[in-house]
Amino acid sequence: MIFEHMDRIVFAGDSVTDMESAQPVGEGLFENVGKSYVRIVENMLAAFYPEIYLRVTNSGISGNTSRDLLQRFDRDVVSLKPDWVSICIGINDVWRQFDSPAIPDEQVSPEEYRSNVEKMILSVKDNVKGVFLMTPYYMEPNAEDWMRKRMDTYGAICRELAEKYGCCFIDLQAVFNDYFQYRHSSYIAWDRIHPNQIGATVIARAFLEKCGFDYNHRPGEE
Amino acid sequence: MIFEHMDRIVFAGDSVTDMESAQPVGEGLFENVGKSYVRIVENMLAAFYPEIYLRVTNSGISGNTSRDLLQRFDRDVVSLKPDWVSICIGINDVWRQFDSPAIPDEQVSPEEYRSNVEKMILSVKDNVKGVFLMTPYYMEPNAEDWMRKRMDTYGAICRELAEKYGCCFIDLQAVFNDYFQYRHSSYIAWDRIHPNQIGATVIARAFLEKCGFDYNHRPGEE
Amino acid sequence: MIFEHMDRIVFAGDSVTDMESAQPVGEGLFENVGKSYVRIVENMLAAFYPEIYLRVTNSGISGNTSRDLLQRFDRDVVSLKPDWVSICIGINDVWRQFDSPAIPDEQVSPEEYRSNVEKMILSVKDNVKGVFLMTPYYMEPNAEDWMRKRMDTYGAICRELAEKYGCCFIDLQAVFNDYFQYRHSSYIAWDRIHPNQIGATVIARAFLEKCGFDYNHRPGEE
Amino acid sequence: MIFEHMDRIVFAGDSVTDMESAQPVGEGLFENVGKSYVRIVENMLAAFYPEIYLRVTNSGISGNTSRDLLQRFDRDVVSLKPDWVSICIGINDVWRQFDSPAIPDEQVSPEEYRSNVEKMILSVKDNVKGVFLMTPYYMEPNAEDWMRKRMDTYGAICRELAEKYGCCFIDLQAVFNDYFQYRHSSYIAWDRIHPNQIGATVIARAFLEKCGFDYNHRPGEE
Amino acid sequence: MIFEHMDRIVFAGDSVTDMESAQPVGEGLFENVGKSYVRIVENMLAAFYPEIYLRVTNSGISGNTSRDLLQRFDRDVVSLKPDWVSICIGINDVWRQFDSPAIPDEQVSPEEYRSNVEKMILSVKDNVKGVFLMTPYYMEPNAEDWMRKRMDTYGAICRELAEKYGCCFIDLQAVFNDYFQYRHSSYIAWDRIHPNQIGATVIARAFLEKCGFDYNHRPGEE
Amino acid sequence: MIFEHMDRIVFAGDSVTDMESAQPVGEGLFENVGKSYVRIVENMLAAFYPEIYLRVTNSGISGNTSRDLLQRFDRDVVSLKPDWVSICIGINDVWRQFDSPAIPDEQVSPEEYRSNVEKMILSVKDNVKGVFLMTPYYMEPNAEDWMRKRMDTYGAICRELAEKYGCCFIDLQAVFNDYFQYRHSSYIAWDRIHPNQIGATVIARAFLEKCGFDYNHRPGEE
Amino acid sequence: MIFEHMDRIVFAGDSVTDMESAQPVGEGLFENVGKSYVRIVENMLAAFYPEIYLRVTNSGISGNTSRDLLQRFDRDVVSLKPDWVSICIGINDVWRQFDSPAIPDEQVSPEEYRSNVEKMILSVKDNVKGVFLMTPYYMEPNAEDWMRKRMDTYGAICRELAEKYGCCFIDLQAVFNDYFQYRHSSYIAWDRIHPNQIGATVIARAFLEKCGFDYNHRPGEE
Amino acid sequence: MIFEHMDRIVFAGDSVTDMESAQPVGEGLFENVGKSYVRIVENMLAAFYPEIYLRVTNSGISGNTSRDLLQRFDRDVVSLKPDWVSICIGINDVWRQFDSPAIPDEQVSPEEYRSNVEKMILSVKDNVKGVFLMTPYYMEPNAEDWMRKRMDTYGAICRELAEKYGCCFIDLQAVFNDYFQYRHSSYIAWDRIHPNQIGATVIARAFLEKCGFDYNHRPGEE
Incomplete structure (x- = not known):
């Protein structure tokens, strides 16, 4: 494991990412780390690898676009001196274009999105062991859906930036597309965005897979 | 107007239909009639036709399938001696098949749905001036979506029963399909089922249209 | 439609105007726009004209007199760069004269009222496509009632200013007077000021009428 | 004093009468007796006549019509074996005719009102030292207002029954009419029905006046 | 009446004085004026003298000693430009000596009390029509009780200052002493300090008596 | 220790006795045993005598008179098969005579009080190792106070019954009288009835003294 | 997988097992299934095996001993017609012996425990595909701790019954013992009984391991 | 007594120490002093020595390490000009090493602990009559437990500092070790840190013992 x-x-x-985590960042005791895939990732790491102590910090804030996240990135990510950074942003950049079409100042264009995420990567990449980049997604299997199509544009930018900067790329949209071959989207999210605990487990699994997580690991055994 | x-x-x-209405039925003062399209229908009738006093009763209960509604139909509809009855049921019959696929007792098959709705119609049709039948719907423009396709089956049963018994048929699925040519579904409902106030207005408009509602009506004018 | x-x-x-809207101004998602006639105006525009995206902002604050509104007019109206402005103010200017007769600093005289509203109009009229001016009202059909009579003075100032500056004038007092030929005021407001949802619909209708709103409009049809 | x-x-x-009193009847410690004129009557009696111990019981229930009160009169009045009974009922009998015109079962006609109140009087008059009958009222000085006019019909029935059975008659409508020569109704009630504490004091004063209450009384003085 | x-x-x-009044000062609409004798004084004035508009302001704050009140006297009394000022302070000055005997900084000595109250009087007396001075009290008829005895010392200072500066003096301790000849103190206050509504009425009566309040007054009558 | x-x-x-204990009886985990002297007695027994396991049950219910307690004595005391019973009742029997003088049905006379307590003693005395009888009290050092004097009558009945049936008698009134030589009653109770934690400790000490409680006891030492 | x-x-x-699940049994939508290891088991099954629909029901109730569970076993387990049953009971049987040593009726002896669990097994074993038996545990690595030692007695009974009836045996005590070689018990439970989310994941892992759960499973792949 | x-x-x-005390420091009326051993110490002193008035102040804040306490020691202890100071700190210094092993900045090393406590002692010792030093503790009788062993290191530092500076040393770990010969730790604390009321009484007893507290003291007796 990495x-x-x-x-x-x-x-x-x-x-x-947030899901009721302490604000602006949460970690450690009580419910500070929230109820999202971050909680599940920490659970799995701590339950399967008790001999490795890892500090897991949730810097998610509900409603953030990439513009909002960039604005607080120094305070909530860089200054924490992380060894690893994972970024999952962009859903609200797109969503506001469809649920608030007449309020342009709440929307973020693909160009700005690319610039925002690139700045985040640049601000940490030289000081960390690795950067994870998760695509924004829409739990809609129909690729012709307006919002899904738009989300794919942002996901493609993610992939492109991940390749350019050697980030670990996690294509959540693809993960969910696979999943929806077996279950309807309403099974893991009522609004096609916010996963329930099962959906969060799907995300956590995708993340752990990129980390060389070994489900058969037992400390003390070879 | 009829x-x-x-x-x-x-x-x-x-x-x-329910949306916070008094339980099991609500009408009259305060918030009893709830916040759904029923509230808007009553607002429009009372605002445009002040000279006609109409008693509008909300017999919606959240989570009901057609089985649940049939079970309480005598108490909450028939015994109220209505002049007009409007039925909008079936969404949960279908939804549970997708969000709770392993719990068959919470789902209602098309056959039972037909039977349930038919019994409702038969129990009132001879004693009322008219019955409205609204289709269940899924705010999903993609007709190939599993749940939308399934919902269409139930909508077709509605249409068939409306024709058989001379009910006033309101094809809400078609209404929303039209609407989604101009706006994304996330604009009027986050979960593609529960309309916000704009979505409720779309339903109310479809209903009023079937009632000969005249938006230019002014009492005292000819 | 305009x-x-x-x-x-x-x-x-x-x-x-306010009715639980976000403070100091509310718009967009959730309940931000409140529950007043503004909510209903937005519902109607969005439901009947889905092809036209409009940004509807509620800058109402409960308890405001014209003095209070003027004091925040730059922040809550002008700086938002609206294309259209609608002003409905004055009820509290008058009401305080009757429910708090011994507290003169909470009351606003007709002279000050005229000056306050005029300043508001002047601060926006050159930069917007139009200004709507709604009269303050008292849901009291008896024109000899002390407070109704006083309110009429303020309504007359509204009319005068609307004419002077070419605002779109909406005589809400007249609208309610008409309505009370058919229903008692207690049907739409318990305190003769705050309309229930039906009363709010009456106001919204009066507003839409001034906008060339076509209830038979269907996008895509000619 | 009587x-x-x-x-x-x-x-x-x-x-x-009720105003947050304990349900169905309230008296004694804490806030049991509610916040209406009953509270003020008890305050005045206890403050000015400390040497006379009186048991004051509030049998008011919000929303009651004369039909509702008659239905519970045995339990909440007769069975308490009062020495004196005061009845103030009828406002809701009338109000429902105007705020819920389409719901006839919640309204009470003058004929039924007369019968209901008469039955109440008959059920107690032989076993008490006296019966007080207060008119229902509408805090509307305009006698031509539809609801005020209707209320006067019920008030007249009260007067008639009071005379027929020798009850102590308290014409609250007249009391308020006098008051409104000096203050606007909005000063003591926002909805023209529910008095604030000042309005409740006006009622209490009218009641005490009929009881020979002596404001200059001092125990121990002659 | 004065x-x-x-x-x-x-x-x-x-x-x-406070009893849930708005903080730091309360008056006018809603519950702002609190539930103390101030509320009752305003009720009586407004109910019996509707033709005289009076502004009644509650500047009471729970827990205040004379030191606390002096510290805020400019803000909460003088700057309001009152025509009349009523001061009722000192109970906590004494009470803390008995319920918190080991915390001297929360107690106020008779010397400081005299100085504090004198400063208050001096700061307003030349700009008002009159100053009322109410004694602090302890609802304990036994004059030998430690706290009652101590309270009497402070009451005597009040009397002395009232005479020195021509204030209207209200001896609440004497008022309650009289009352307790007929009822036990537990009838009007559980802790012998905070009056219930009956006790508040006793205070209000004592106040009104000093104002030439005429209970038989009727506007329009001679 | 006994x-x-x-x-x-x-x-x-x-x-x-009750002070927020579980209803109708409380013991064991969490806050079930309440916050009264019972809690303190259990704390002391468990802290000083850890080797002796004792089951402490709180059967106090707020507001109870001896009549109320007798009515539930079988259910809440006898049926629990106690080894020891402690009774402290009568305060409300007396209090209601002073705070609710006009409501005779809530008061209990000395005769009935004697009979009630005697029945309680008789129902348990043959099946327990001992019965404690605590006097009702009023934290009023002035023996001439009406309520204190009345309370003494009930306390004397307690003493008499304790002697007649060999109960362990605890004269709480005397305990408090002693205490008030050094502190004012307001130090341990605001309403002269409900002790704060210090007052509860005073009661607990009086109880433990009757039990042969040895404060110097240490298990394992001789 | 089985x-x-x-x-x-x-x-x-x-x-x-319970951890805020719906009472008495919870499953399906919303938070019904609670927050315990049951939630995690369902998450893992649904996330990794989307093609297999499984109905997961939580019949845990906080505070239950084996006596309590047996008493409701028919209603909450047998009558649900499960295909698989998992039982984890006994912690409270033991805990009450240590936190409530003087209250014997809340404790369950080893003999009764054996009998209770045996009856549960017998009531379902012939009608299910399998029974899981999890040992009660105490997160205390010191085998000499009084409560741990006692818990081991109950765990041994579990093992014995599992062998006798061919149940799938899950030795949670052993699982935690292993874990505490790497982390202190306070890391996964503050009271050594109720696991946090990491502890619940440890339990879930132990359960899934007995089910042939394949973490590398992907539907559609061979 | 000292x-x-x-x-x-x-x-x-x-x-x-804190247990719901007022923040940052609490004393005097109401629940300000919290529910910890401080409350019990004050109860005992006030109940047994009513003739000696003592001011007991709670400066405990939940979650504090010695670093946190040092940082606020001037404000919350020194500036209060105490006659006696009692310090009980260090539990969180150790606990965080076990429940948050990956978050080093929340932990305090033995070296820093020694320095922190020494600074506290030095800042008060010359201006007070005495300093009490209570050891941090872990209610774990097994001295080999990782956290207990670590806690003993910090307790030894306490003892060493107490000897060096002549503080009154209270070995709470030893007190609890004695106690656990008779009861299991779960009897007085669920998490082995926060005592219930019985555990708090054990601490209070240990404190009072060091103060020459005489349980047989009676004021006025020799």
Whole structure:
């Protein structure tokens, strides 16, 4: 597994990452780390690898676009001196274009999105062991849906930036597309955005897979 | 307009009809009539036709399937001696098949749905001036979506029963399909089922259209 | 209809406009726009004209007199760069004269009222497509009632200013007077000021009528 | 003063009498007796006549019509074995005719009103020292107002029954009419029905006046 | 009666005056004026003298000693430009000596009390029509009780200051002493300090008596 | 000490005993045993005698008179098969005579009080190791106070019954009288009835003194 | 994996199983299934095996001993017609012996425990595909701790019954013992009983391991 | 007893001291002093020594490490000018090492602990009559437990500092070790840190023992 004893992993994002975590960042005791995939990732790491102590920090804030996240990135990510950074942003950049079409100042264009995420990557990449980039997604299997199509544009920018900067790329849209071959989207999210605990587990699994997580690992065994 | 002074109109249904109405039925003062399209229908009738007094009763209960509604139909509809009855049921019959696929007792098959709605119609049709039948719907423009396709089956049963018994048929699925040519579904409902106030207005408009509602009506003018 | 795609309409006022809207101004998602006639105006525009995206902003604050509104007019109206402005103010200017007769500093005289509203008009009229001026009202059909009589003085100032500056004038007092030929005031407001949802619909209808709103409009049809 | 040491006085009525009193009847410690004129009557009696112990019971329930009160009159009045009974009922009998015109079962006609109140009087008059009958009222000085005019019909029935059975008659409508020569109705009630504490004091004063209450009384002085 | 049309009366004090009034000062609409004797004084004035408009302001704050009140006297009394000022302070000065004997900084000595109250009087007396001075009290008829005895010392200072500066003196301790000849103190206050509504009425009566309040007054009658 | 391993002690009483204990009886985990002297007695027994396990049950219910307690004595005391019973009742029997003088049915006379307490004693005395009888009290050092004097009558009945049936008698009135030589009653109770935690400790000390409680006891030492 | 499409799995237990699940049993939408290991088991099954629909029911109730669970076993387990049953009970049987040593009726002896669990097994074993038996545990690595030692006695009974009836045995005590070689118990539970989300994940992992759960499973792949 | 009339005793610490006390420091009326051993110490002093007035101040704040306490020591202890100071700190210094092993900045090393406590002692010792030093503790009888062993290191530092500076040393770990010979730790604390009321009484007893508290003391007796 790629994480080492006493590494700090910071997850930046929007409500999908936040889910009731302490504000602006949450970690450690009580419910501080929230109820999102971050909670599940920490559960799995701590339950399967008790001999490796990892500091998991949730820097998600509900409603954030990439513009909002960039604005607080120094305070909530860089200054925490993370060993690893995971970014999952962009859903609200797109969503506001469809649920608030007449309020342009709440929307973020693909160009600005690319610039925002690129700045985030640049501000951390030289000081961390690795950067994870998760695509924004829409739990809509129909690729012709207006919002899904638009989201795919932003996801493609993610992929492009991940390749350019050697980030670990996690294509959540593809993960959900696979899943919806077996279950309807309403099974894991009522609004096609906010996953329930099962949906969060799907995300956490996709993340752990990129980390060399070994489900058969037992400390003390070879 | 088809409603006459002192007519009573009872709207039966699920959460789309209910929306915080008094339980089991609500009408009159305060917030009793809830916040759904029923509220808007009453607002429009009372604002445009002040000279015609109409009793509008909300018999919607959240989460109801057609089985649940049939079970309480005598108490909450028939015994109220309505002049007009409007039925909008079936969404939960279908939804549970997708969000709770492993719990068959919460789902209602097309056959049972047909039977349930037919029994409702038969129990009132001879004693009322008219019955409205609204289709269940899924605010999903993609007709290939599993749940939308399934919902269409139930909508077709509605249409068939409306024709068989001379009910006034309101094809809400078609209404929303039209609407989604101009706006994305997330504009009027986050979960593609529960309309916000704009979505409720779309339903109310479809209903009023079937009632000969004249938006240019002014009492005292000819 | 007079509104064009992507126009912004700002409604300034007191509790009649506010009704639980976000403070100091509310728009867009959730319940931000409140529950007043503004909510209904937005519902109707969005439901009947889905092809025209309009930004509807509620700048109402409960309890405001014209003095209070003027004091915040730059922040809550002018700086929002509206295309259209609607002002409905004055009820509290008068009401305090009757429910708090011994507290003169909470009351606003007709002279000050005229000056306050005039300043509001002047601060926006050159930069907007139109200004709506709604009269303050008292839902009291008896023109000899002390408070109704006083309110009429303020309404007359509204009319005068509307004419002077070419505002679109909406005589809400007259609208309610008409309505009370058919229903008692207690049907739409318990305190003769705050309309229930039916009363709010009456106001919204009066507003839409001034906008060339076509209830038979269907996008895509000619 | 007409009340004697250890007399029990029961006040029956609707929300004007109730005002948060314990349900169905309230008296004694804490806030049981509510916040209406009953509270003020008890305050005055106890403050000015400390040497006379009186048991004051509030049998008001909000929303009651004369039909509702009659239905519970045995339980909440007769069975308490009062020495004095005060009845103030009828406002809701009339109000429902105007705020809920399409719901006839919630309204009470003058004929039924007369019968209901008469039955109440007959059920107690032989076992008490006296019966007080307060008119229902509408805080509307305009005698031509539809609801005020209707209320006067019920008030006249009260007067007639009071004379027929020798009850102590309290014309609250007249009391308020006098008051409104000096203040606007909005000063003591926002909805023209529910008095604020000042309005409740006006009622209490009218009641005490009929009891020979001496404001200059001092125990121990002659 | 001594009060004239449009006079403003400010009541300064502790929890006996405050009783849930708006903070720091309360008046006018809603529950702002609190539930103490101030509320009752306003009720009586407004109910019996509707032709005289009086502004009644509650400047009581729970827990205040004379030191606390002096510290805020400019803001909460003087700057309001009252026509009449009523001061009822000192109970907490004494009470803390008995319920918190080991915390000397929360107690106020007789010397400081005299100085504090004197400063209050001096700061207003030349600009008002009159100053009322109410004694602090302890609802304990036994003059040998430690706290009662101590309270009497402070009451005597009040009397002395009232005489020195020509204030209207209200001896609440004497008023309650009289009352307790007929009822036990537990009838009007559980803790012998905070009066219930009956006790508040006793205080209000004592106040009104000093104002030439005429209970038989009727506007329009001679 | 008189209690033996695994003894059960049941404390019956009113609010002085109850103080937020579980209803109708409370013991064991969490806050079930309430916050009264019972809690303190259990704390002391468990902290000083850890080797002796004792079951302490709180059967106090706020507001109870001896009549109320007798009515539930079988259910809440006898049926629990206690080894020891402690009764502290009578305060409300007396209090209601002073705070509710006009409501005779809530008061209990000395004769009935004697009979009630005697029945309680008789129902348990043959099946327990001992009965404690605590006097009702009034934290008023002035023996001439009406309520204190009345309370003494009930306390004397307690003493008499304790002697007649060999109960362990605890004269709480005397305990408080002693205490008030050093502190004012307001130090341990605001209403002279409900002790604060210090007052509860005073009661607990008086109780433990009757039990042979040894404050110097240390298990394992001789 | 041992579970088949449309199997129903019922988890019976105490607070470790319950954790805010719907009462008495919870499943399906919203938070009904609670926050315990049951939630995590369902998450993992649904996330990794989307093609297999499983009905997961939580029949845990906080505070239950084996006696309590047996008493409701028919209603909450048997009558649900499960395909699989998992039982985790006994912690409270033991805990009450240590936190409530003087209250024997809340404790359950080893003999009764054996009998209770045996009856549960017998009531379902012939009608299900399998029974899981999880040991009660105490998160205390010191085997000499009084409560841990006692808990081991109950765990041994579990093992014995599992062998006798061919149940799938899950030794949670051993699982935690292993875990505490790497982390202190305070890391996963503050009271050594109620696991946090990491502790619940440890339990869920132990359960899934017995089910042939394949973490590398992907539907559609061979 | 060592405390003299009008002495002030300040208790500094973490949640064990705090337990809902007013923040940052609490004393006097109402629940300000919290529910910890401080409350019990004050109860005992006031109940047994009513003739000696003592000011007991709770300066505990939940979650504090010695670093946190040092940082606020001037404000919350020194500036209060205490006659006696009691310090009980260090539990969180250790606990965070086990429940948050990956978050080093929340932990305090033995070296820093020694320095922190020494600074506290030095800042007060010359201006007070005495300093009490209570050891941090872990209610774990097994001395080999990782956290207990670590806690003992910090307790030893306490003892060493107490000897060096002549503080009154209270070995709470030893007190609890004795106690656990008779009861299991779960009897007085669920998480082995926060005592219930019985555990708090055990601490209070240990404190009072060091103060020459005489349980047989009676004022006025020799």
